[in-house]
Amino acid sequence: MRQLAQLARGPLSAAVVELVTTGPPGGAARPGAARPEPAGGGDPWGEDHQLALHLCYELHDRGLPGVDPGWEWDTGLLGFRQSLERPFLAAVRAEAGPxxxxxxxxxxxxxxxxxxxxxxxxxxxxxxxxxxxxxxxxxxxxxxxxxxxxxxxxxxxxxxxxxxxxxxxxxxxxxxxxxxxxxxxxxxxxxxxxxxxxxxxxxxxxxxxxxxxxxxxxxxxxxxxxxxxxxxxxxxxxxxxxxxxxxxxxxxxxxxxxxxxxxxxxxxxxxxxxxxxxxxxxxxxxxxxxxxxxxxxxxxxxxxxxxxxxxxxxxxxxxxAGRSSLRSALPDGPGGSDGPGGPDGPDGPG
Incomplete structure (x- = not known):
């Protein structure tokens, strides 16, 4: 995984990264810490929205590198996560149909x-x-x-x-x-x-x-x-x-x-x-x-x-269409070498 600061795909995921990497000090979350503005008007299926939600969820799983685990239950971040979940769930319900x-x-x-x-x-x-x-x-x-x-x-x-x-x-x-x-x-x-x-x-x-x-x-x-x-x-x-x-x-x-x-x-x-x-x-x-x-x-x-x-x-x-389905192709991807390649080649995710 890249450094968190390099992962952001837009303002929502950038706001999550900035928030969890600038504190809180002392190993405990600040109750009601300032949070990003609620999501609104964006694409809930989009890269930025889905990554922001994934980063919030990872705090409940393996955690994020270098991030204080106290952020898991920070009330401000939980409120922001909810603002991401609601439009995603609505979009899923619409996609599923009757x-x-x-x-x-x-x-x-x-x-x-x-x-x-x-x-x-x-x-x-x-x-x-x-x-x-x-x-x-x-x-x-x-x-x-x-x-x-x-x-x-x-x-x-x-x-x-x-x-x-x-x-x-x-x-x-x-x-x-x-x-x-x-x-x-x-x-x-x-x-x-x-x-x-x-x-x-x-x-x-x-x-x-x-x-x-x-x-x-x-x-x-x-x-x-x-x-x-x-x-x-x-x-x-x-x-x-x-x-x-x-x-x-x-x-x-x-x-x-x-x-x-x-x-x-x-x-x-x-x-x-x-x-x-x-x-x-x-x-x-x-x-x-x-x-x-x-x-x-x-x-x-x-x-x-x-x-x-x-x-x-x-x-x-x-x-x-002969194109990679990833955001950055693996070394043996379309147009790459025929060999199995390694995980960190020049075209792989660094």
Whole structure:
């Protein structure tokens, strides 16, 4: 990751960076510290908006380099974050459109093929540079896989909570740290010549990929959106196995070694089990005891599909035109060398 001061993509993200890097002194946040002006009139899908929101959310996750952790609960910054969340959530609701009934959405996810998406493209005609770009995009989430969903655990109770804990336990290796999915993803990145350091490629990752992860965190951090968080997580688990199978085969075709396909091979089997657990043990249990959550769970699924579709469209539009889908191309990107390249070449994100 570049120095924070170099990451800004506009006035919103620049204001966040300036605020958290100029204090507070003494290791504790100043209550009600001055904050940037609320967002208004900008594009909630835009680069500046999505990066500003991502930086605010990172204070709740791994933190930001050199930033006092007291900023996490600074009331001024939380107010600014809210001014970013509201238009983003409104834009997601508008993009999702009228939400079908939950049962209809689940059935659609179970029968979806995904042939026309990025995984299908990489399998049928993808090039190695495109596969590496795909991993860079996905690294924003997969290097902390399931962390956003953990916010859900104290927000649901009874059998649904126990089943959700079972699923997330698997995400962290089921007691075997070396099998944690985030670590498997890091090994896959290294196998394809990428730097697996957390946040290394943030400057290169564009807004459509940031929006996918921001949506997860938005849902996870708000109890009022816990149903949407369940729906978003369920959508991942239900649709993962066929996509993972395509990606494992595509990466093997493009020269990945065993470490370069293990992450997706793990998800073919694991998420087939998770799909059953999430549907029957989480969704069915929750809607039986709290039927009012069904509509919000359905919205979470529809919202995830809408944001994922924007991301997929971004990738395919760029790749089919022979252009990099990143903000700065990797060394072996279009027009670059044919070799795997290193993570810090002259055209890579410094």
């Amino acid at each position: 939400v079908p009934p939950l049962a209809e959405l689940v059935e659609g996810l179970l029968t979806a093929t995904g042939d026309g998406g990025p995984a299908g493209h990489l399998l049928a005609e993808g090039e190695r540079w495109q596969a590496r770009e795909y991993l860079v995009h996905r690294s924003v989430y997969h290097l902390k896989e399931a962390d956003p969903q953990l916010w859900l655990l104290p927000r649901i109770h009874g059998p649904a909570q126990a089943v959700l804990m079972t699923v997330t336990y698997d995400e962290y290796g089921a007691g075997r740290p070396e099998r944690a999915h985030a670590l498997l993803f890091a090994r896959m990145m290294a196998d394809l010549g990428l730097d697996p350091s957390y946040g290394h490629y943030l400057d290169a990752v564009p807004a459509p990929a940031l929006a996918v992860v921001n949506l997860m965190t938005l849902f996870g951090l708000h109890r009022s959106l816990r149903g949407a968080a369940v729906g978003q997580f369920a959508a991942i688990e239900i649709t993962s196995p066929p996509g993972a199978a395509r990606l494992a085969e595509a990466l093997a075709r493009l020269g990945a070694g065993p470490d370069g396909t293990l992450f997706y091979r793990e998800h073919i089997e694991a998420d087939a089990v998770h799909e059953q657990l999430v549907r029957r043990g989480v969704i069915d249990e929750l809607t039986a005891t709290e039927p009012e959550l069904a509509r919000e769970i359905a919205f979470g699924m529809a919202a995830a599909a809408a944001v994922d579709a924007r991301f997929a469209g971004h990738l395919l539009d760029h790749w089919r």
